[in-house]
Amino acid sequence: MSGDQYGRYDDTDQNTFYYVPPMPPAPPAPPPAPADGARAVAVAVLNLSGLGLGYALVRRWVLMGLCWAATAVLLFVALPADPDGVPDSALVLYGVFLAAAAAHGARVGLRTPLAGLRRAPLALGLGLLLLVVPAAGVVLYDDARDEATQQMLLDRLDEADRLVQAAGDRSFESARADYRKALSVYADLRSDHPGSRAAERVPARMKTYYTTVGAPYAQGDYCQAVEPLKYLRTVPKSLPGTDLGALRTWPDDRLATSLYECASKALTAGEATWASQYGELLSTFPESDQSAKVEPSVAAAVTRTQKDLNGAEPCSAVQRLSTLGSQIDGLQAGQADVGAALDKDAQRAAGSADAGAYTCGVDQYRDGDFEAARTTMAEYVSDHKSAKNAALATKIAIAAEVAQTVPAAGRKLPTNRTGGSISVTVQNDSPDEVTVLYTGPVTGSFTLKACGSCKAYSLGSTLSPSFEPCNDSGRNYPQRTISLPVGTTYFLHKPKGDSLATPASDTAKLQSGYIYTECAYTTQSLGTGL
Secondary structure (H helix, E strand, O other), X not given: OEEXXXXXXXXXXXXXXXXXXXXXXXXXOOOOOOOOHHHHHHHHHHHHOOOOHHHXXXXXXXXXXXXXXXXXXXXXXXXXXXXXXXXXHHHHHHHHHHHHXXXXXXXXXXXXXXXXXXXXHHHHHHHHHHOHHHHHHHHHHHHHHHHHHXXXXXXXXXXXXXXXXXXXXXXXXXXXXXXXXXXXXXXXXXXXXXXXXXHHHHHHHHHHHHXXXXXXXXXXXXXXXXXXXXHHOOHHHHOOOOOOHHHHHHHHHHHHHHHHXXXXXXXXXXXXXXXXXXXXXXHHOOOOHHHHOHHHHHHHHHHHHHHHOOOOOHHHHHHHHHHHHHHHHOOOOOOHHHHHHHHHHHHHHHHHHHHHHHHHHHHHHHOOOHHHHHHHHHHHHXXXXXXXXXXXXXXXXXXXXXXXXXXXXXXXXXXXXXXXXXXXXXXXXXXXXXXXXXXXXXXXXXXXXXXXXXXXXXXXXXXXXXXXXXXXXXXXXXXXXXXXXXXXXXXXXXEOOOOOOOOEEEEEEEOOXXXXXXXXXXXXXXXXXX
16 A cells, blocks of 8 residues: 555555545734734733733633632632731732733733724723722722721720729729729720720710719718729829810819718727828818818817716726827828817827826726836826826825735725824845835835845745844844824835845734834845845
8 A cells, every 4th residue: 555645545455546635734823913002001901900801801711810819819808897907918919919910911912912892992991990999999998997996996995884884893992903994995095096986985984984983982981982082083194185074073072071081980989090081181172171170070089088088998098198199290281270270189188198197097006907007107207296196196106016016005095194193113134225115094105225234134044933134233224213004004125236136015004002113134036025
């Protein structure tokens, strides 16, 4: 089988010849369209719409789909509108993509005929018109973003409102941090977003804020209202650009009332906090009606406490008067006349406390607290040497000291009585100077000089039946004779030289017709004896 160049086919097996005509040559490719700058610009502008319409006119369907996909991704990222907007990275990438699509579309459209809109100027006009779509989208998105921001700020305002409402159910100290947090939100809205709907609602919210924080005052709990009201006076500083109107001075009168009422309650109860609260009232609101009531309240307290000097607890009254005097003296009044009146009240309280010390000492003596009575009377005599009760106070101090060793000596309160019909001689058989105190129908004391030739006795010798101190006729014992009335007199001998010596005591029942002798001596290491 064979063939030739003319298409003849020889099939020797079949002895048959066929004629096959030759294939015609392929037609030549159409010449490229002439370069058209308007067409290139039209394709580029249409691609800038983000819909790939330029690629559609040059029949590049895959590239058009890619444009739609990029725009869909951007919409997915951007919607719904968020106050933070579209991430910058997404915008940059999308912008780079559109620029690339426009540049590539321009290169393709430069020599590619358009399908559909064959006139380049018409396609360019359509592209320019379609640029309104992304521009309108940007405007609408900005509006949606602004609305989202407004809603976010309103949500923030509502959250602050809820925080204030919840804080109102707790004590101020435990809720203070939440109040500050809510106030910070209000302040940020006014300063950082002044034109927002949330910022415009802040002044109305502040009324609720003030009434919630100051609720203890409305409930009549004045002591608990002081700190919240003091806090509210600082609020305007946190909202410098906000017209609070009457709220700016809303806490002032309430705070003045709370300070006065709380301090008055503490003053009546004898608590120490009243002085600081009255002092704060006088310094913060010196011209207020509440400040004008401070001095009368203090004067009434002094008068009430003075009356207690004649009550069942005079010592407590003395202590309160002394404290009152010091506290009143520390008050600083803003007005001269109020200050002068308070000074007089302080002097009156201090004077009554000094005078009441005698009454206190008597009460302590009668209650059997002889150590306290001795101390009180000694201090009273030291501070009031010329007082009419000074002499009797001295005797009470002596009797109290004797009663510390011999409690029976304190059964009766000493009097100013002196002398008597019975002679009692007291001798000192001790190497130490001895103070002799005695009380009974008559109370007094004197000191005997030390016996230079005398020595302290051993404990064993004092226990011997034959022990007789002050019985050495060859010694000249220091002595003193006093006159006492009939009755029981209690003696106490205090050696001055030995601080470890224990005072010795003796009880003498004095009767008419007898002469009595007392002897003071010292026992080695264990004190003195009689």
